Amino acid sequence: MTLWQAVVMGIIQGLGEFLPISSSGHLVLAPWFFDWQDPGLTFDIALHAGTLLAVVIYFHQDWLNLIQGTISGKDRKSRRIFWLLVLATLPAAFCGYMFNDLIEMKARSPILIGFMLIIFGLLLHLADKQQQSQKLDNMKVREALFIGLAQAIALIPGVSRSGVTITAARLCSYTREEAARFSFLLSTPVILGATLLSLTELNPGEINLPFICGIIVSCLVGMLSISVLLKIVKRYSLNVFVGYRILLGAVIIFLYLL
Secondary structure: OOHHHHHHHHHHHHHHHHOOOOHHHHHHHHHHHHOOOOOOHHHHHHHHHHHHHHHHHHOHHHHHHHHHHHHHOOOHHHHHHHHHHHHHHHHHHHHHHHHHHHHHHHOOOHHHHHHHHHHHHHHHHHHHOOOOOEOHHHOOHHHHHHHHHHHHHOOOOOOOHHHHHHHHHHHOOEOHHHHHHHHHHHHHHHHHHHHHHHHHHOOHHHOOHHHHHHHHHHHHHHHHHHHHHHHHHHHOOOHHHHHHHHHHHHHHHHHHHO
């Protein structure tokens, strides 16, 4: 892993984790497309640690309010949203623990990623074109569970965790802003869990300059991605990401078949 490759992979992770384009899919595709060696689990931990820092830094005040409201019991809205986030995290946590190794072995084919990009891009388009007005304060338990189940599907590379959770939230009648906010808050425990689960396989000998670079770049780009998406959803549809997914998926399938 060269320093340049670390920068590229950090940018890919920072963009893909929060924009609805699939970070895991792009992280599989980059070495395949550029004919690089697999960067390995240790560097994957660095990338996830970077995006974990990004979402914690960006939403630290939200999380402080949610935790304080839950502990004190005085803020019913914060306590409710906190426990809905916990509930929505459970399906992905269970599936990740049970099926992570199987997914790593069987679901990393470029052609599968290509189809997932297209299929879930179209679903995002169908969900996003609806005019919705729901706020997170009104979220029901079944809706949080539905979004959580959708998030579990994103363990398959190419689906996109942010994309599928925003899709599910839009299908539950939430505005783009509320759907994106819930998706970003929901990413915190999931990325934290994935990072902690991988720490047992961390190789201290591979903690080097590219490792540190991967953390820094993915963190900075991740914060930028969050900011950009939150600004986009206030004024525009998500069709630019839908178009990108369909185009990239078609190119991947074409190149793979060749």
